[in-house]
Amino acid sequence: MHQLTLAQIARGLAAKDFSAVELSAALLARIQQLDPQLNSFITVTADQALAQAAAADARRAAGENGALLGAPIAHKDLFCTQGVLTTCASKILHNFKAPYDATVVDKLAAAGAVSLGKLNMDEFAMGSSNESSHYGAVKNPWNLERVPGGSSGGSAAAVAARLIPAATGTDTGGSIRQPAALTNLTGLKPTYGRVSRWGMIAYASSLDQGGPIARTAEDCALLLTGMAGFDAKDSTCVDVPVDDYLAALNQPLAGLRIGLPKEYFGAGLDGRIADAVLAVVEELKKLGATVKEISLPNMQQAIPAYYVIAPAEASSNLSRFDGVRFGYRCENPQNLEDLYKRSRGEGFGAEVQRRIMVGTYALSAGYYDAYYLKAQKVRRLIKNDFVAAFDEVDLIVGPTTPNPAWKLGEKSSDPVSAYLEDIYTITANLAGIPGLSMPAGFVDGLPVGVQLLAPYFHEARLLNVAHQYQQVTDWHTRTPSGF
């Protein structure tokens, strides 16, 4: 049963081939058996999951038939879940049982999805290897000595290892797309504002966006349908109707104008990944697309701008973790300053502290203009590049990452080298446009992802193109051995 996609599960449950309880029980057993190798879950909520599954079965017996009714999933551990540990993979929230549910959690539960637990991640979503988790690194199911990517590394590893068919993730600079690429999955970062951020613990508020990670574009469409939509509790959530993603999947691609940014194929990109991108483009041409070269001239500036804006926002967002109202508090604080400095110094890991310090510096008196304001101006240039590009093309295609999954520990001592791996993904966050990564082959036995970018609110187009590609290729069906 663990090989079933969400779409197949929906059909199986509707046909009463199996019950939601049977399905969840089977996956819970599989998690118990296999996850010790991967460390993809921080919390498994078996009892609650079986109760939710039973409720889903009851709803189905009463005549309901939603696509997610009874579907097992799991949430990245930065979505607040009422009464269930929500840690952000940080010691500072090691004891935080959220007193409320995130909107995404609420919506998916209302649709009947069954949550099996909470997934490991980089601490506070800061990282691209899942090594910064207080709960330990997550292993890549394709090679247990390698990273699964991050920050939604637990989500990616669990789905790639067939512990769950799909998971929620969040993407601030590539945290859905990059781990999807490194684990042979399909992952979608929606347009900023498409999915509510209420209850999604913030890293960088103007960049964070929740989205689905699954094996197929079709499953991403199913899960995104359950996640997306207006939420009055999030001022930045947009009141725009949600497209019918499933209906859009089967549109023909004839006439689709694809842009290949020349800047994407420069130094730093593994040539074999470049070949994979071009191979995808060839397939899409066969499906009726036309291709032209385009330019995103400010792309190289995305990393510096991102590593100012994201840490700046984070430095402020993470001030609330102070040991006063929730979370970790140091032993025997001597005075108020000691309470703050030790609770935070002991509670946050090294990478989180680094980013808080970079952000604090970028906002401090005398440096604001040179760093924060400058980065915001560069951000506009990057957005303008995309706006101009999308005047010419309907879709941008490129690599998701410059390299396949690296070895655990390989980049731990040099944060900057890890930051450079975000080069292809962070532009979409800065501009706020949607992006999708899909499986596109293997290099040295390691998965390679190709990224599709579309104009604002064109998630349906991304899913449509990926789905059509997946109808004529089978990369996405490959399973890591041992899982």
Add this chain to the structure above:
Amino acid sequence: MQWETVIGLEIHAQLATQSKIFSGSATTFGAEPNTQASLVDLGMPGTLPVLNAEAVRMACKFGLAIDAEIAASNVFARKNYFYPDLPKGYQTSQMDHPIVGKGFLDITLEDGSSKRIGITRAHLEEDAGKSLHEDFHGMTGIDLNRAGTPLLEIVSEPDIRSAKEAVAYVKAIHALVRYLGICDGNMAEGSLRCDCNVSVRPKGQAAFGTRAEIKNVNSFRFIEKAINHEVQRQIELIEDGGTVVQETRLYDPNKDETRSMRSKEEANDYRYFPCPDLLPVVIERSFLEEIRAALPELPVQKRERFEREFALSAYDASVLSASRELADYFEAVLAVCADAKLAANWVMGELSSLLNKDNLEIDQSPVSAAQLGGMILRIKDNTISGKIAKMVFEALAAGEGASADEVIEKKGLKQVTDSGAIEAMLDEVLAANAEQVEQYRASDEAKRGKMFGFFVGQAMKASKGKANPGQVNQLLKQKLEG
């Protein structure tokens, strides 16, 4: 050396909304600790702010009332600092793009003259919680009920030149926000709080001196005392060869002194940046016009109208328009008695002393406007004299009758106006004081004035104050000189 004082004020007015600025928690004062602190107010991870429409409307009302520029768009920013009563580690405030820009307010000084005080800006922000320092085993207790209450911070230009002007300005702001219905003005509950920036400079010098900021002075009286004390301290410091340090000071009303808060001050670096959880707030012209159309008559307009329509003095008009409630009371009295001068005298005289004595607000007055108006009518139609009226007023205040007429009737205070009866009474008085009558008639004009008063007094005494004083005067004169 002659010194000049320069003062600028920052007034924090709590806006009288039902719910908080960024959450749906109640803003009621005095609730049990932390019972009005929601997920958002507590800064729980993952929570987000959504702006209260009424707070925006109230800020715009204020802006229009001070003739300020209201920008088409304003932006919330985060002011970052750590303090236990600040749950998120930042205060959501406004920095570069406040909702209300430059405006002004005209204040009336004690001599009746008027002065224009510039208002630099007014911006929306959230209030912090409260730290309770009484002993919790050597710990401080934090109550976050107040956290997230909407504040309008009103920043004046350094146009104020004395403690008295400062008080007049704060009173004018106080009256204005209450007129507008955007703040209850309750200073004891902290609804209106004041930070005073005070500096001194040699008279004639253009450059400002170094200023000290006195934090959180929360009564009109303390504002005056704190500023006067601080001015004196700075002058003495400079004259002794010292220099004023730019710092935050705290006024201690018990010791009547300000002291430095330097321990807490350190090098603050608030790292303001636009709040990424909130978007620019766009103010439509039509929205402003709708608010403008619904603005009530403001203190200045009311004062001018009182002068113009009722021929009141500038001083009387400004006292009576100082609060909306007092002005309403005055106009209600006037509606009954139709005599502005008498109404003003009674409201500002007997009524004010009565309220002051018992520490009452005008809306707690034991004498209603209708009662006072009815009483004044009886003065006007000569039913009672001004002197008797004071007795009637006291009786009304003591609840000894539902109306002036009832008191007059019950106590038999009706004035005697029958000239026959008065003449008979006067004849008796003159007969009983025959010697004085002789002396009077023998005296010259200059001495007679004083002696005449003696006979009036005797006559009023004989009539127990009820004889019409005008008639007494007239008839007495005839009898003595006739």
Add this chain to the structure above:
Amino acid sequence: MALERSDVEKIAHLARLGLAEVEIPRTTETLNNILGLIDQMQAVDTDGIEPLAHPLEATQRLRADVVTETNRRDAYQAIAPAVENGLYLVPKVIE
């Protein structure tokens, strides 16, 4: 604009992060590496470019002034490190 030890100490204090003495040299070096990366953007010509704070450039929605929250103090304080009589406790704040 290379950071020195004293800058790092100041930043850590502003951010209320307790840094162990022994970590400071390495932290300083790492932060300087990151700032080196960031400083690449100084070469970009951004004259006349408006800063972009939000990708969509939407405007703020307003909430009706209605009380929607009820008292959930017990639930919220169940996860607090130290409370007494409904108050959150912190080490004595010196005024």
